[in-house]
Amino acid sequence: MIPKGKRWLLFGCVAVFPVLLIMITVFSVPVTALAASVSGKLKVYGGKKLKNIIVFLEPTNKKAADAVKKYKVTQKGRVFDPAVTVVVAGSEVIFINDEEREIDHNIYSLSRTRKFDVGLVSKGSELVVDFPKPGIVKYYCSVHKNMEGTIIVVPSPFYTLLDKPGTFTLENVPEGEWKLNAAVSHRRYSASPVDVAVSGPSVDSVILQISRKRRKRR
């Protein structure tokens, strides 16, 4: 038996819940509909034929939608596979020693973005490292001289890997203010970020430029 005074409270909860559900449904539909595509062209100036360029969007005033995932890097045959892994900030990478013989690895990084030492990874073991902030992380095995890999931590799930300069499209980008940028491995080259405002179904013909860094002293 529910006391009389509390019946109204219960009624209130029961009555409000469907209304809230309707409101959430109604208001969430337009948000989904506002997800847009951002497309354009990546141009490289300076004569170099750059490869493996990551084009990505960075939120300018808020945290990007969570898209935290787990990624895997294997080590069979004393090789990190894949050699380059692109992950979203906040994600984890599982380093898996899948060697067929009893070969141990010690994976570590001295990078400012993420410094780590996973200790000894023996055959069959898996060790997890998180990558909370964007940047480029070079890592090595301290045992084997040819084992090195790179993890590129991007600030949002809206990115694409281009094998050469050209056109790109980023899908399902929520509305808001973004900065379009690119990561390149060649130290002589860098991108000039572009502001992108997403408010309609698509943003087209964005030009992103990569050029040779000019002489710049401290």
Place this chain on the structure above:
Amino acid sequence: MIAGLLALPVAVLADGHGFDPDEPPPEGKGSVYGTVTARPHKDYVKKAKELGSKEDYDDNDPYAGSADGKVVYNDTMVNYDFADVYAILLNPAAKPGKVHEVEAEGDEDQKPRALAVAFGDIIRIKNATSKPLTYFLADINGDSIQEIPLLPPGGSADMTVELVGDLELTTDEDDSLITAVLSREGLQSQRVRSGSTYAFPNMNPGEYDLLFWFWRLGILKRKVTVEAGEHTDVDGVLSVDTVVR
């Protein structure tokens, strides 16, 4: 540790450029010396020793160990016994201008792999490849760049270091030709084989930053106080487990 203990054989200290800790320093001066070593991760060393001490240990085992407790290296491994490591002293009184040589010997092959330089030192670059190369020095943690004009095959040129930081010397045309460059103001350095002795004699008394560096393992930092009439002994062990903390 102040060294009055220095009954070490002089031969062991031969790497320290003739430095003899049994000899007192010149009037009003002191010195810093010690041993710098690079080694595998401590967990690897421990396991290699355990396996190596087993009677049924197979020499062909991919996990390298040996009965005498030392790590055995094979061709696939980083051989820390042969690592070139740097002992570096940051000394504001040091004068720059030292010449360091770098040579691109062929595709994907440039020597040395690492170089410690002072701001104002000179890097003498030789292009021994068959293609023209545009060399530049880049700050790996920023956008600073300096470059020299296109270097033809067989040509050489000097680059005066104008950047400070953790740098890389590479080329526009081929970024697999690479030398890690550690540049600091007032840097004095000695490159020695792992396990060898370094020495910085004739120092003015005072506090200094002492760095131990192996490009693959990073930097170990120490503060050192030099006292007049004393030899100060500072050893360094470079390993993943001592550098990454």
